[in-house]
Amino acid sequence: MNIQDYLVPHHVDECLAMLNAWGGRGRLVAGGTDLVASLEYGKAQAEALIDISAMEDLMGFEIQDHELVVRAGSTHRQVSAAPRIRQLWPALSKACGSVGSPQIRNVATLAGNVVNAQPAADAAVALVALGARAEILSSGGRRLEAVENLYGGLGQSRIDSSREILVALRVPVPDAGEVNVYGRVSPRNSLCLPIVNAALSLKTAGGTVLSGRIAMGPVSDRPFRPERAEAALQGVALKDRAALSEVGRIAGEEANPRDSCLRGCSDYRRQLLTVLIRTLLEDAAAQTAEEA
Ligand SMILES: Cc1cc2nc3c(=O)[nH]c(=O)nc-3n(C[C@H](O)[C@H](O)[C@H](O)COP(=O)(O)OP(=O)(O)OC[C@H]3O[C@@H](n4cnc5c(N)ncnc54)[C@H](O)[C@@H]3O)c2cc1C
Numbered sequence: 001m002n003i004q005d006y007l008v009p010h011h012v013d014e015c016l017a018m019l020n021a022w023g024g025r026g027r028l029v030a031g032g033t034d035l036v037a038s039l040e041y042g043k044a045q046a047e048a049l050i051d052i053s054a055m056e057d058l059m060g061f062e063i064q065d066h067e068l069v070v071r072a073g074s075t076h077r078q079v080s081a082a083p084r085i086r087q088l089w090p091a092l093s094k095a096c097g098s099v100g101s102p103q104i105r106n107v108a109t110l111a112g113n114v115v116n117a118q119p120a121a122d123a124a125v126a127l128v129a130l131g132a133r134a135e136i137l138s139s140g141g142r143r144l145e146a147v148e149n150l151y152g153g154l155g156q157s158r159i160d161s162s163r164e165i166l167v168a169l170r171v172p173v174p175d176a177g178e179v180n181v182y183g184r185v186s187p188r189n190s191l192c193l194p195i196v197n198a199a200l201s202l203k204t205a206g207g208t209v210l211s212g213r214i215a216m217g218p219v220s221d222r223p224f225r226p227e228r229a230e231a232a233l234q235g236v237a238l239k240d241r242a243a244l245s246e247v248g249r250i251a252g253e254e255a256n257p258r259d260s261c262l263r264g265c266s267d268y269r270r271q272l273l274t275v276l277i278r279t280l281l282e283d284a285a286a287q288t289a290e291e292a
Contacts, residue, residue: 001039005048011057012137012165015050019163020139022048028161029053031075031107033100034116043155046162053107058167061085068171072111076123077102079110088174090287091182091199095126098182098197101190111166114147117157120193120218126182128215128223129199132171138164148215151222177204179287181280185272194218195263196273198251200280202233204288209236216273218263219255226254229277238285248278 007026009015019026027046029035030053038044052058058073061082068089070079079085080097099105099113099122113123114134128148136143136159147169150158159166174180184197196219202212212233215223229251236243252274259265264272 002045002047003039003049007048007050008054009050009052011055012167015052015055015165016137016139018048018050019165022050022162024160024162026050026162028165030072030109030112031104033104033108034112052165063173066173068173070110070169070171072109072166072168074110076100076105076108076110076113079123080105089126089130089171089180091126091129091180091201092123092171094182095122095184095197095199098122098184098189098194104191110169114150114169115157115159115161115166117151117155117222118218119154119220119222119224120197121223122182122184122194122197125197125215125217125223126180126199127169127171128225129182129201129213130171130180131201131213132169134159134166135168135170136164137167144170148223148225154221174201175203177210177288177291178202179204179284179291181283181287183276183280183283185276193263196255196257196269196276198273198276198280200277200284202284204238204284207238207285207288209233209238214251214277216251216255216277219257219269219273224255226251228254238281238288241282244281244285245274245278247281248274248276251277 026048029049061070076096076099086093113121132147180201182199184194186192186194198216203210252270257269
């Protein structure tokens, strides 16, 4: 690590000016739970760190124009503890609540979870299933990108944290009949990366799935959407357990988990996914039954 300066901007314009002044050699840091280790092990480089955790214009979340706007300073704890988010986006709430440990969740941000671009990232998997978009600012202007399009390979984000700021994540408000769920399988609840995780967001009417988005990790170089399983969801009756099992089977077949000495062999993880997706579909079915 060869950090020459540590800067603390108070608003977005000041932060962009700092990034520009360092000409690509400065880098944003939020909670630091990923970046500091990457710098230490030489996996990331920076000459200046620009700490965005005190920026008032990156704090908090609100519902605006039929979207939940989660600003980039929001931590996993803040998001998982918000009653409105738990009610409307249980997938996001639960995913954020399963990251790391209370200490990690107190400082680590959703934005960092997305930009770090790991396929197992719990909140990112939920955001992909929910069809979230990222709002990104640079000196060149503002752009909006689907979260699922921000991946350029394992650990490679299309957001350049030495020149751009992810200012907010925007999650559509579910319409009537829409449900979302999240689950993960890991050897213990805290301080443990998932063997597999998944989130589902379904549009339903009268107990039948109209369409659905599924995101799974870590079974690819990014949060992965199984296209055939999503297609198989269309028209499925949520009380048809055989059909739900079949969607789980197809999702498992499409996944490509690696053999891992930490996470288990590929076949085992594929089997887990099959069961996880079926179980999540059953949870979604129970949610729609409660709402009916
Ligand atoms: C012990 C431990 C356990 C963990 N367990 C889990 C787990 O169970 N599940 C999980 O998903 N993750 C886990 N993590 C990973 C980590 O906590 C998350 O990915 C976290 O959300 C990263 O957020 P951060 O604010 O700490 O990001 P940082 O480390 O500050 O930054 C990460 C990357 O994002 C960039 N960045 C940050 N904010 C912005 C922004 N607004 N705009 C542009 N670029 C930005 C940084 O430059 C850096 O490249 C764990 C980490 C540790 C240390």
